Amino acid sequence: CESYAKCFNILKTECFKLNLCCSPEYIFADFELSNHLGALKVLLKDVFSIWGKHGGVTFKIWDYRDQTEIGLFLKNIFGLPLLNQEDVENCIIEDFISIMPKHEKLNEFMDYIIENYIDSGAKFPISMWAEMNSSSERTTNVCESFHSKYNSLFYTHHPDIYTFLEILKKIQIDTKIAIRTATQTTKKPKGSTCKKITYIEDNIKQFKNNKISRFDFVKRMAFKHQPI
Incomplete structure (x- = not known):
């Protein structure tokens, strides 16, 4: 801290x-x-x-990509961050728990999810990760890209101070250029990103108009909101 x-x-x-x-x-x-x-x-x-990749690590007990009963159950949980905050707890209790496959480890997993992400005293409360919108700002890809580039500039685990400072200066110059470019131009999202946003917006509209159920909405969102 x-x-x-x-x-x-x-x-x-x-x-x-x-x-x-x-x-x-x-x-x-x-x-x-x-x-x-x-x-x-x-x-x-x-x-x-950001729920996605963290959730993927949490699910390492099973592969959520498996087309098994447990795999499909876990896959649907990735749709929860797209719900309104006030709907998340009811969805867990009424939709997930009611169809949860019987398995001791799965019971432990759901207890962990509820204790750490759902309960009022959770470390990561619902208000921290759930929001019904089509924003594409739900990954840490930018941070990971920066760290990947930063690490690639070093050729040893313990560089001397002069090399370290020169690399920091280069990173600073590149960052300033990127910031200046961002303020002068408008970056258009990729075609795949636009399609994903449109898909999410369409399903949000259907859910709000009561054309699909809460759980159907979550399952559809899970399809578009899984970690790689």
């Missing part, structure tokens, strides 16, 4: 030097509690977490 808090404080200080206000409306982060606590301590903002 303290390490993240220090990073956010440095960010605020640097923004202040540039006469900028570091006050994001939302902060998107992975499911790392110390990250959330650091952001809340310094920035005092809502932190919205």
Whole structure:
């Protein structure tokens, strides 16, 4: 928590030097509690977490891609983040628990999900990860891309300080160019992303108009919201 808090404080200080206000409306982060606590301590903002890939790791007991009864059951859980927050708990109890295959490990898994993501005192409460919208900002791909590029610039696990500083300078230059380009141009989403957004928006409309049930909506969203 303290390490993240220090990073956010440095960010605020640097923004202040540039006469900028570091006050994001939302902060998107992975499911790392110390990250959330650091952001809340310094920035005092809502932190919205990414469910997809974290959920994929959680499901390692079974392969959710299996076309088995348990595999299909697990796959549907990926649709929960697209529900309205007030619908999530009822969906778990009324839709999932009622059809859950009988298996001791699956019982333990669902207890874990409820304790950590559903209950009022959960580490990652529903308000942190559920929202009914078609936003494509539900992955940590940008962060992972940055880390991949950053790591590729080092040829040893323990570079000397001069090499390390030169790489940081290069990263800083590339970042400034990317920020400047982003403010001057509007990046259009890829065709596949546009189709996914349209699909989600269409199903949200059907659900709100009572043309499909809550569980049908979740199953359809799960189809489009699975980790790779």
